[in-house]
Amino acid sequence: MTTPTAIEISHLTRTFGKTTAIDDLSVTVAKDSIVGLLGRNGAGKTTLMALITGQDRPSAGSIKVFGQSAVENPQVQEKISFIRDNQRYPEDFTPAKAFAAAKIFHPRWSQELAETMIDQFEIPVNTMIKKLSRGQISSVAFTIGLASRAPLTFLDEPYLGLDATNRNTLYQVLLDDYLQHPRTFIISTHLIDEIDKILEHVLVVDRGKLVLDDEVDAIRHRYQSVSGPAGIVAELTKDKTPLSTFTLGGLRSALVERSFDTNQVATAQHHGAEITTASLQDVVAALGVHESAAETGKTRGEARS
Numbered sequence: 085m086t087t088p089t090a091i092e093i094s095h096l097t098r099t100f101g102k103t104t105a106i107d108d109l110s111v112t113v114a115k116d117s118i119v120g121l122l123g124r125n126g127a128g129k130t131t132l133m134a135l136i137t138g139q140d141r142p143s144a145g146s147i148k149v150f151g152q153s154a155v156e157n158p159q160v161q162e163k164i165s166f167i168r169d170n171q172r173y174p175e176d177f178t179p180a181k182a183f184a185a186a187k188i189f190h191p192r193w194s195q196e197l198a199e200t201m202i203d204q205f206e207i208p209v210n211t212m213i214k215k216l217s218r219g220q221i222s223s224v225a226f227t228i229g230l231a232s233r234a235p236l237t238f239l240d241e242p243y244l245g246l247d248a249t250n251r252n253t254l255y256q257v258l259l260d261d262y263l264q265h266p267r268t269f270i271i272s273t274h275l276i277d278e279i280d281k282i283l284e285h286v287l288v289v290d291r292g293k294l295v296l297d298d299e300v301d302a303i304r305h306r307y308q309s310v311s312g313p314a315g316i317v318a319e320l321t322k323d324k325t326p327l328s329t330f331t332l333g334g335l336r337s338a339l340v341e342r343s344f345d346t347n348q349v350a351t352a353q354h355h356g357a358e359i360t361t362a363s364l365q366d367v368v369a370a371l372g373v374h375e376s377a378a379e380t381g382k383t384r385g386e387a388r389s
């Protein structure tokens with residue numbers, strides 16, 4: 085049985101003048117999953133979300149959302165909620181008005197969830213949005229994103245201005261509601277270490293191209309991180325091609341495909357080096373180190389500080 089798909093993208097390209105924001109990108113996103121859309125600044129994440137949601141048009145290629153184009157298609161639009169990082173509201177809007185408007189556009193709107201989140205995030209519902217703090221404005225935006233219970237929800241850096249406690253609450257609310265009402269979330273974020281526990285699947289975009297499309301567990305298990313005195317790390321990785329290396333004074337760390345067994349891990353430890361399962365953050369950061377920035381022949385990317 086094939087997995088039902090939420091999004092099918094084929095050979096998608098979007099150029100802005102001489103800039104190619106999305107470059108011949110093809111991908112399929114399964115229904116009912118929490119997907120991280122990751123990549124460096126300017127990689128193309130927001131452009132990709134705007135294209136999928138029909139808010140922007142491709143230069144080439146095709147996009148299907150639940151089997152249809154989303155462009156000016158009310159049947160598909162009512163299934164989408166797109167919360168942008170710089171979400172704008174009409175001048176005279178209070179959170180209460182924004183929630184009332186969202187309720188009209190989203191037929192699966194949960195007033196109960198909206199009210200729970202208003203309490204949890206202490207949203208001042210009758211204050212003009214333009215007078216709210218950055219974190220409060222984010223709280224309004226992601227409350228709309230979650231309470232809309234849209235089958236396809238995009239959250240583009242939903243946490244701007246939120247303190248650490250509120251960010252954790254947001255991840256927890258999202259996960260709890262997803263488990264009770266499975267749907268597809270596409271979340272763009274740079275706080276990978278914080279959010280990796282709720283992500284199931286990851287798409288990494290680099291300079292408009294898809295460079296990774298995999299389950300989070302599979303990614304974690306594919307790579308190991310070797311760190312310690314530079315000479316020992318160099319010796320341990322001499323017959324490998326690290327995805328990235330990082331050198332700080334006499335210390336070095338290298339991200340390599342998993343190949344060390346427990347005996348080798350113990351031997352490395354004996355010599356003062358450590359071999360651990362790589363974090364998603366490490367892998368994504370390594371994929372964003374471009375070939376042109378690499379300093380050494382074998383290594384894909386090298387950073388020094």
Ligand SMILES: Nc1ncnc2c1ncn2[C@@H]1O[C@H](COP(=O)(O)OP(=O)(O)OP(=O)(O)O)[C@@H](O)[C@H]1O
Nearest residue numbers: 100103104105123124125126127128129130131132
């Ligand atoms: N309307 C536009 N006009 C011109 N260039 C644009 C436009 N929108 C995006 N770009 C360019 O396309 C590229 C991708 O931008 P995009 O905003 O999609 O990146 P991003 O991955 O979301 O970045 P960030 O993590 O910083 O939010 C960048 O080089 C950006 O300057």
